[in-house]
Amino acid sequence: MAQDFANQTHSPAMPSQTRRKHRPSSLKCAWHTVQQSLGKLFAIKAVYIPILAGILLLLAITTVSSLSVDASVQLTHEEWLQPEENNLLKHANSAQKVIVKAGDSAISSLNTLGFNFSEIMAMQAASKKIHPLSHVQAGHAFIRHDIDAVSHVYYDIDAGQKLHLSRTEATWHAALEKMPVTHRQVYVQATISDSLFVDAAKAGLDDRTTMNLVDVFAWDIDFARDLRKGDSFQILYEEQYNDAGKIIGTTILNAVFTNQGRSYHAIRYQLKNGKEGYYSLDGKSLRKAYLKAPVKYSRISSRFRSARKHPVLGYTRAHKGVDYAARTGTPIHALGDGRIVFAGWKGGYGRLVEIRHTNRNHHTRYGHMSKFGRGIHKGVRVKQGQIIGYVGMSGLATGPHLHFEFRVRGRAMNPLRVKHTPAKPVPKAEIASFKQHADSLQNSLKLAARQSEWG
Numbered sequence: 001m002a003q004d005f006a007n008q009t010h011s012p013a014m015p016s017q018t019r020r021k022h023r024p025s026s027l028k029c030a031w032h033t034v035q036q037s038l039g040k041l042f043a044i045k046a047v048y049i050p051i052l053a054g055i056l057l058l059l060a061i062t063t064v065s066s067l068s069v070d071a072s073v074q075l076t077h078e079e080w081l082q083p084e085e086n087n088l089l090k091h092a093n094s095a096q097k098v099i100v101k102a103g104d105s106a107i108s109s110l111n112t113l114g115f116n117f118s119e120i121m122a123m124q125a126a127s128k129k130i131h132p133l134s135h136v137q138a139g140h141a142f143i144r145h146d147i148d149a150v151s152h153v154y155y156d157i158d159a160g161q162k163l164h165l166s167r168t169e170a171t172w173h174a175a176l177e178k179m180p181v182t183h184r185q186v187y188v189q190a191t192i193s194d195s196l197f198v199d200a201a202k203a204g205l206d207d208r209t210t211m212n213l214v215d216v217f218a219w220d221i222d223f224a225r226d227l228r229k230g231d232s233f234q235i236l237y238e239e240q241y242n243d244a245g246k247i248i249g250t251t252i253l254n255a256v257f258t259n260q261g262r263s264y265h266a267i268r269y270q271l272k273n274g275k276e277g278y279y280s281l282d283g284k285s286l287r288k289a290y291l292k293a294p295v296k297y298s299r300i301s302s303r304f305r306s307a308r309k310h311p312v313l314g315y316t317r318a319h320k321g322v323d324y325a326a327r328t329g330t331p332i333h334a335l336g337d338g339r340i341v342f343a344g345w346k347g348g349y350g351r352l353v354e355i356r357h358t359n360r361n362h363h364t365r366y367g368h369m370s371k372f373g374r375g376i377h378k379g380v381r382v383k384q385g386q387i388i389g390y391v392g393m394s395g396l397a398t399g400p401h402l403h404f405e406f407r408v409r410g411r412a413m414n415p416l417r418v419k420h421t422p423a424k425p426v427p428k429a430e431i432a433s434f435k436q437h438a439d440s441l442q443n444s445l446k447l448a449a450r451q452s453e454w455g
């Protein structure tokens, strides 16, 4: 890894780029065909509809029988229904549920729930403007329950809303129902002794929030190289729950990360124009033109101890770059916005991507890739953080790692010394309101920290 391969000229065979296969979605096509045929039917003559719909229904049933549909089950408890509806369910024993399986359509699911084709078409028409049934996704459920003469069908769109279809007499109605979301503030603090993810998890932080924490500080801290035993963080975040008590998301409100003795603050703030972002205590944006590192610290990153076995190389005049030891396949992110000026094989670099950044004097190079990112080739524009390739050991490399260079006017510079220009700070007109918000979040953090010390 320590080789200076920049001057190597031998060029191994050109890499064969991985082709992505597109899985044909024949079922979706079938659904569209049915929709189209019905459209044509209406255009022909209303008299023929019952006959033709009957034929189509037979066809639909044939299609359905060939699909793997989850058997409808008697409902005893349904998590995403509201409490009142749960009560209704107890009285209505006819409640049935079907989970949409991969490759399934709404037709087959609704058919399993006992609706015939013309009813399904009417449901489709009713829901079209609210949540089209063609948008139905695998893993989501349809629930039917009939109360007196009214049929109700629920489809869980996401954790926050569901589609409610109801039939009174012969007409289907569709409505979008929001599910109540409750919030809770949580405080977690941890000192890193093992690895960021392990210690964060021990302190009670879920992996998704830990990843968000890494993302919030991605412009200031190189988590892949700079994390040390003894580093610590405090985080105040909000958990969002649905009415079933399930966490549907978390948002970091205030975080402090202490890396090698230096503390970085992140205050979440919404500007008057509605844009949300993270700012330092004095209102400077954490967002900068370049990320601190092209690889993210991930759960599978090696522990600090093993760093001795796989030395992470820093910048030297001979080496011209910084090496990131990471597993083959670890995503590599564009350090900043720009355009790809090279994506191919280049001597000892192996598979190399070079980006010319918005500041046209700045180029970054990423070598030894195992493969390029989706759609990455010369001339393409890339956004900061976009995956441009994956770690490998192509070219002259003794083990999987990323060789990273930052070039200013064509000369390799120490990436760790490059000045990073921050994005716009909180505007002057809003700074007083920001300070007030930051103070209140700081107080909440301090209070929570004190409470957690006292157990």
Ligand SMILES: [Zn+2]
Pocket (backbone or CB within 6 Å): 001, 313, 319, 321, 322, 323, 402, 403, 404
């Ligand atoms: Zn290197």
